[in-house]
Amino acid sequence: MSSTTRSVSQHSAAAAAPTTPAGPSTGPVAAPRMVRQRRRRPGLIALSVALIAAGGLSGAVLYSSSGHRTAVVVVARDVPVGSRITEADLATASIALDPAVQSVNASRTRALVGQRAASDLKAGSLLAPSQVTDRSLIGPGEQLVGVSVKPSQLPATPLVPGEKVLIVSTPDPNAAPGRSATNGAGAESGTSPVTLSAKVVAVGRPAAATGAVVVDVAVPATDGPALAAQTATGNVALVVVARDGS
Structure with a gap:
């Protein structure tokens, strides 16, 4: 009788024990690794900002200079060398001009009237200062x-x-033998x-x-x-x- 009672007690204890899911046992969960933050360098940041600003400024200056136009004098019609220049011979144009190109500013248009062409002036060409003179190529006498x-x-x-x-x-x-030419005098x-x-x-x-x-x-x-x-x-x-x- 006592043995029967012990068997029932053991069976009851086994039934009362909590069951664990089958499968491999897992160990302790590791704590998440902390991501180390990079150290900020204020000097490097300031340098980057300065370079970006300089690049933008240079681009703006380049765009502005390429679009800058200057009013200059152009030849409106052909003018033979030595001829006096009239107002109808000149015109003005607004162009993007390279500093290396010789030109006459449009503000000097009136001052050019009455001067002479130092070389043949062709219609549509840009007037250069060397192409105009206040002296005649035919001097006195x-x-x-x-x-x-x-x-x-x-x-x-x-x-x-x-x-x-x-x-x-x-x-x-065709001259006769022995005869010589004469000079201008x-x-x-x-x-x-x-x-x-x-x-x-x-x-x-x-x-x-x-x-x-x-x-x-x-x-x-x-x-x-x-x-x-x-x-x-x-x-x-x-x-x-x-x-x-x-």
Whole structure:
């Protein structure tokens, strides 16, 4: 009887004991790892802000300068070298201008009227200060003579207004033997070629058929008629004087 009672008691204790779920046993849960915060560096932050601000400022300056426009003088119509400039010859335009480009500010337009073109001015081109002069290319006591020469009577280097040249009288193949050419003053030349100093005022376009070019030159008034007579024979040639020559 006592053994039966002990068996019932053990069975009851086993039934009363709490049941645990099957499966692998888990150990103690580790505490979450604390993320270490990075240390802030105020100096580095300030430097970054300064660089960003400088980049934005430089970009703004570049944009502003690229969009900046300047009112300048442009040529409204062709003006031959040596001609007086009128108000109708000039116009103004607003352009974005590189500082290296030579130009005339639009505020000086009125001051340019009455001056002379130092070189041929082409319509639509930007006017440069060196293209305008207050002096005539034909000085007092000078005459303007047009000298027509063939390509073989000119240097290959293009002539420019203001350039100094020598006009050489070439032998006349039809002249009688023993006769010599005369210079602008009418004196005989001997064996040396006769030359006359002149200044280029304008250079024409080559003729389509022959390639001949008319060069306007300024010479002393006393030599103008003789040079015109010599030029009519076609027996002349032009020699360019050295740039540093007199």
